[in-house]
Amino acid sequence: MYEERPSRLAGAVVWTNTPEPGPGARPVLPDGCMDLLWSDGRLLVAGPDTHAHFPDGPPATWAGIRFFPGTAPTLLGVPAHELRDRRVELADLWPAAEVRRLTGRIAAAPHPATALEKLALERAVPPDxxxxxxxxxxxxxxxxxxxxxxxxxxxxxxxxxxxxxxxxxxxxxxxxxxxxxxxxxxxxxxxxxxxxxxxxxxxxxxxxxxxxxxxxxxxxxxxxx
CATH class of the missing domain: 1.10.10.60 (Homeodomain-like)
Structure with a gap:
């Protein structure tokens, strides 16, 4: 089941998605946004899509924060075009030691989606x-x-x-x-x-x-x- 709420970060959305019985996963459609994701102890970044993305692998629970269009690259320190139509490990973008620390922090949190939101609030800059x-x-x-x-x-x-x-x-x-x-x-x-x-x-x-x-x-x- 998919659920979302407005974030305390301007223009962003905090969401969770848990597997449901029935046919395969719903496609993730292009929306102009980028997301910071958490699933199975991993931190990932979803780049901007130009076509539907179909999650692969077995069903899993996901948490994420979807950033207002155009704002994620400043937080991530990576131009958006380098992540277009990709899902990449955060450790490929940030120092491994820093990502390990953040991974442990989110794994210990009672609500990973809220922990992701807090991480984003700590690092975000005011939108242009x-x-x-x-x-x-x-x-x-x-x-x-x-x-x-x-x-x-x-x-x-x-x-x-x-x-x-x-x-x-x-x-x-x-x-x-x-x-x-x-x-x-x-x-x-x-x-x-x-x-x-x-x-x-x-x-x-x-x-x-x-x-x-x-x-x-x-x-x-x-x-x-």
Missing amino acids: PELRRLVTSLAEGRPVSATADELGLGARRLHRRSLTVFGYGPKTLARILRLQRALGLARAGTPYADTATRAGYADQAHFARDVREFTGTTLSELLRR
Whole structure:
């Protein structure tokens, strides 16, 4: 069962996921975010995804903190594009001795998800207001070019910065945020055609193509899962 709550860290979400009886694990969909993960005594980092991720191995309990888009690279000290579509051990990014200390600390905590949140709060830096404006603007469906102009950023500078903090360019981020907006509407029961229009797609076929590209399946199958 999946559960989440808002974090005390601005824009972040603390979550847990425990195995349930039934068919295989649900896919993890692209959402513009990166996560710090804990499972079976291991600390990992989930990089920014450009396609659905299907957890491998036997069912396991997971805890995590999902960072606001673009904020994790500063905490981790690694550009987002180096972690794109990857799950890596935290020990591959930070000194091994430090990771061993943190692993022991979280293993001893009664609630690993809360311990992850505390770790993030200790190391996080205040979010860049410009970055938050960029994400908010794209999430609302504003065109990339108009957003860049509003922020006083040239196209090349915006692209370079996006690779560092999001792991991909601003157009990909805008498409992923649009997909998440549309899936929220579809899950709430909005007819597919209306969902496509309200989310900013040209038509329902355009929406279906993006679902297939980013998730590897159809909208109906995705919602069924």
